[in-house]
Amino acid sequence: MDKLTFIKVGGKIVEEERILRQLLQDFVAIHGHKVLVHGGGRSATQLADRLGVKNKMVDGRRITDEEMLKIVTMVYGGLVNKQIVAGLQALGVNALGLTGADMNLIRSDKRPVGNVDYGFVGDVKEVNAEPLVSLIQQNIVPVLAPLTHDKQGRLLNTNADTIAGKVAGALTGYFKVTLIYCFEKKGVLLDENDNQSVISRLNHATFKQYVAQGIIRGGMIPKLENAFEAAESGVEKVIITQASEIRRGTGTQILPQE
Amino acid sequence: MDKLTFIKVGGKIVEEERILRQLLQDFVAIHGHKVLVHGGGRSATQLADRLGVKNKMVDGRRITDEEMLKIVTMVYGGLVNKQIVAGLQALGVNALGLTGADMNLIRSDKRPVGNVDYGFVGDVKEVNAEPLVSLIQQNIVPVLAPLTHDKQGRLLNTNADTIAGKVAGALTGYFKVTLIYCFEKKGVLLDENDNQSVISRLNHATFKQYVAQGIIRGGMIPKLENAFEAAESGVEKVIITQASEIRRGTGTQILPQE
Numbered sequence: 001m002d003k004l005t006f007i008k009v010g011g012k013i014v015e016e017e018r019i020l021r022q023l024l025q026d027f028v029a030i031h032g033h034k035v036l037v038h039g040g041g042r043s044a045t046q047l048a049d050r051l052g053v054k055n056k057m058v059d060g061r062r063i064t065d066e067e068m069l070k071i072v073t074m075v076y077g078g079l080v081n082k083q084i085v086a087g088l089q090a091l092g093v094n095a096l097g098l099t100g101a102d103m104n105l106i107r108s109d110k111r112p113v114g115n116v117d118y119g120f121v122g123d124v125k126e127v128n129a130e131p132l133v134s135l136i137q138q139n140i141v142p143v144l145a146p147l148t149h150d151k152q153g154r155l156l157n158t159n160a161d162t163i164a165g166k167v168a169g170a171l172t173g174y175f176k177v178t179l180i181y182c183f184e185k186k187g188v189l190l191d192e193n194d195n196q197s198v199i200s201r202l203n204h205a206t207f208k209q210y211v212a213q214g215i216i217r218g219g220m221i222p223k224l225e226n227a228f229e230a231a232e233s234g235v236e237k238v239i240i241t242q243a244s245e246i247r248r249g250t251g252t253q254i255l256p257q258e
Numbered sequence: 259m260d261k262l263t264f265i266k267v268g269g270k271i272v273e274e275e276r277i278l279r280q281l282l283q284d285f286v287a288i289h290g291h292k293v294l295v296h297g298g299g300r301s302a303t304q305l306a307d308r309l310g311v312k313n314k315m316v317d318g319r320r321i322t323d324e325e326m327l328k329i330v331t332m333v334y335g336g337l338v339n340k341q342i343v344a345g346l347q348a349l350g351v352n353a354l355g356l357t358g359a360d361m362n363l364i365r366s367d368k369r370p371v372g373n374v375d376y377g378f379v380g381d382v383k384e385v386n387a388e389p390l391v392s393l394i395q396q397n398i399v400p401v402l403a404p405l406t407h408d409k410q411g412r413l414l415n416t417n418a419d420t421i422a423g424k425v426a427g428a429l430t431g432y433f434k435v436t437l438i439y440c441f442e443k444k445g446v447l448l449d450e451n452d453n454q455s456v457i458s459r460l461n462h463a464t465f466k467q468y469v470a471q472g473i474i475r476g477g478m479i480p481k482l483e484n485a486f487e488a489a490e491s492g493v494e495k496v497i498i499t500q501a502s503e504i505r506r507g508t509g510t511q512i513l514p515q516e
Contacts, residue, residue, distance in 0.1 A: 151348060
């Protein structure tokens, strides 16, 4: 099986021109087939602020009402996605920007209202692997925006980490998949103030222990849960690292159950 | 050769939910391969107004500065494009939203500054037909946003009528192409106040005569020039009509030189 590398980037990386340019150069240098998954939350927040639309967050997750859905559709599906595509094309990479609605790649259900009503947020139900596989085999590089659809005409805001994990998992039958989640630190840290304290390999039992001890907390918990789910679904190598490290593949490797 | 129908819609049609729903139903009912090309200028104008960004137009053409380029990238590439894609997917059509940057489909040059500096506006230089042909032959329905790129990393705002004409023209070697430009009237009218005065067939000599007489004027002139160019480039049938007529194919047929 051919190798396929998934890179998930978010936050500052895709939203500052200089940093994005460096990321795209590093991405281009990765050998073999690849897929880029991006976020764009900061730009969405900025646009909402400029439009006088209130940003509502619960535990770091965005509440997506009708107005906010339009904003994320514009920012994720338009601005961020197409700037990345144009940037990769300039570097000779045959990029194609996609949401989960395009070619019905990712179908999701609107999240049921529980303690929190997240609004138009999607929980991934089905990844349509074949059209993606076909594109990748034609040396096209998919650039995935964090939007899915319900197949009833409704777009849904969907967590980019989840999309990366689910789509990477769905392609394990076709490729030998590596999934690299980029974030601000060099990896999962034993001491969040010491960038040298990277945990090189993390299994689920130790993860749970670190959560109980408060060593791993906040937004890292759902991020790592996505990473463990991807490792369990057959992704050969799941890594959490800094964007500047994607060529070297250092950072924290997330291990499946033995 | 298989039949391929291009539908170009703009203005109100794509921007009012009820009208868009009707258009998509009519579009779905067209037999054979098809492509949808859309505009979105009104939504871009509205977003610019809300953001306090000045809309500058010269002869009905938008001046696209850096801020406006971001706005059209969000509105055309994101909001309008992905809503259409999700709407078509709900109707069982395997739609794929694309800009000219995606798969390097349409390369353009930034328009040289002459009497007017249009800013980041692209003049189409090259249509990469093969990847589109391959998608269409897989029964995927491309939905084209009016954005191109310069292959140097820059997106460019590009007239949707021009994109429809150029891409339709580029596919004439692969399909028997019909191109339908939708606008507000039932066709080109001899008397703009009489919707019954549709000119059924129009050749270039008569067009020039009508322009000289003031019967055809304003925004219809560049629209018809695009239509004649498409007819000359081998598009089998070029029609100008109302969106509600696309299934019947009535309206004004634009004829190539004898």
